[in-house]
Structure formats: C-alpha cells, structure tokens
Amino acid sequence: MAETVQTLPAERRTEVLRQSWSVGIATGLYGISFGALSVAAGLDLWQTQALSLLMFTGGSQFAFVGIIGTGGLAAAPAAIATATMLSIRNGLYALQTRKFLDARGAKRLAAAQLTIDESTAVGLAQPEQPAQKLGFWHTGIAVFLFWNLMTFIGALAGNAMGDPKVYGLDGAAVAAFTALVWPRLASTTARLTAALAVALALVSSPLVPAGIPVLIAALAAVALGLRSAAHHEPPLEGEDGELPGSDPVP
Amino acid sequence: MSLTVAVLLACVLCFGTKIIGYLVPGSIVDGERVSRITTLLPVALLAGLIAVQTFGGDEGELVLDARVAALAVAALLLWRRANFLVVVIAGAAAAALVRLAGLG
Incomplete structure (x- = not known):
C-alpha cells in the first residue's frame, strides 16, 4: 500500500486510521458474547474459534450456534443454510468495495474474507479512493483481530460458567438477535417482513424439525420483496445514512 | 455429519458468498427485485430466529x-x-x- 501513503495527506491518514481502529475495537468486543453463547450451544472451544476465524460474519455465526443450540446436530443443515443466507449481503457489499480495492490474487481472497458490514461502511464513508482502501483494510483487520481475541475469551468464560440457563444465556441469545435485527427495521416493509417471519416461524415450529422454521420465515423476505417492488417504494435504507442492514457485529 | 464438518462447511459457504461478489459481473445482482429480497432476507431470518429462540420448546412446541x-x-x-x-x-x-x- 505504498502508493496509498504517498497520495493521502498525513492528517487524513491519521483520521482514517483512528476511525478504522475505533470501529474495530468497539465491534470486536462483542465477540465475547458470541464466544460464550457458542460454547453454551454445545460447540467446543475450537469449533467456536473456527467460526470467528473462517466464517467471520457475526450475524451468521450467532445464527449458526443458535440453531445448533436448539436442534443439535440434526439441525446442522438448517444452521448451515441460515448462516449462508445471512452472509449473502457480504457478497453485495463486495460489489461496492471491489470498485475501490482493485485487489488481485491472494490479496483479493483476504479482501473477500474481510468484507463485512464495518469494513464496507468505513470504506464507503471516505470521499477519496486511497482513504476508502485504507479504511476498508484497517477496519477489516482491526475487527478480525479483536473479534477473534474476544471470541476466545468469551468461549473460555462460557466453559468455566457451567449450566448456561442459570446465567440466562438463552435470554442473551434472544437479546443478541433482537439487537441484530433492530437497526434493520427502519422501513415499514422491513417491519412487515419481520412480523410475517415471526408468524411463519411460530406456526411452523411445532410441525417441522428444529431449524426449519427459520428457513420458512425467510419466505417473508421473498413475499414482501416482490410486493414492495410492485409498489415502487423508495429504496430501503437504514437510519443515519447507514448501509441497509448494517450490523452492530461483523 | 459431525459438528466440526458442519462448522467447516458453513464457513466455506459463507466465504463463497463473500468471494462471489468479487468475481461475478455486477449486472447479475443489480436488479431492483433481487436487491429488495436480499435486503429483507436478514430481517426475515433474524425475526424467525427471535421467534423460535424465545417461544420454541424442546420439541418445537410453543412455550x-x-x-x-x-x-x-x-x-x-x-x-x-x-x-x-x-x-x-x-x-x-x-x-x-x-x-x-x-x-x-
């Protein structure tokens, strides 16, 4: 990134780095709750750490361990499908970030793994291309480091705690999912989607194996997505000019 | 399928969703309809998760x-x-x- 240093004034560089690392540290801290919930759901320390290292997309990680926690190994196919669908937005972010990253080969693989809500948001928030690049990489690396460190600490703490229900860890999972969906509920269409999804999940829950109700709930997005397209509503956007669907976790 | 295999498979698929954005021609996913559905997808999945994690019993019954x-x-x-x-x-x-x- 030598050319980045040359074309970006020192004060702008400092500004972008400060922004990137504060976002990275703040977001990475949430890894502690993921680590604790993951071991409470029955994953071991290494499986938990593998998710933070290799999956590295918070919503998908929480969903994966949540479904395994409810349905065990039998629910693994549903857990895998849900985690994958929640990660599709990262691919959409990549369509934006690739315009300023211009990464090839191994660097492109690294960029792909670091393409998450925060790195995309910080990158796109910069007006000039060298700063976009700098912001993306530093935010991605900062979140990656702290998210993984905190996952490890959370998993150790979770292992030491014993029966997770005594500490209300199942309540923590509910709260975490609520916090993840909250910023996405800015539009009426999003709220209707959530309401329909809840209804579909509750109605189907007694009838189908664990994990499947969440996949059935996904149909709400298809139904409301087609409906709103037909009504030509304005584009779906989050509050405060955030990316649509930006997460409080990676 | 062991839990470790499930973890690794999910990781591979999630990486796939990320890398594909760097490889495909942008026009494929630029459609308004597709982008609305993909924007709403996390909302539906997370809302569904909240519902079953809050009210789902051991056998899927509502409690x-x-x-x-x-x-x-x-x-x-x-x-x-x-x-x-x-x-x-x-x-x-x-x-x-x-x-x-x-x-x-």
Missing part, C-alpha cells in the same frame, strides 16, 4: 418462559438506543432473574 423477559428488556433497551453488549447482558440478567424467582 412461555423466562426468555420472554429477555426479549422485552432487549426491546426496551434498544428503543432507548443502548449499546449491543448492554442489551445482551441485560437480556441474560432478565432471564436469569425471572428463573431465580421461580417464574419459568
């Missing part, structure tokens, strides 16, 4: 227990614009306290 308190406290705190970690810890505390009081 009312301490987790409802966690949901209520979380929603209240988020409405008050609380931080993510605060919400998660308060959710755990609410469920634990209700259980301690013998109410579920």
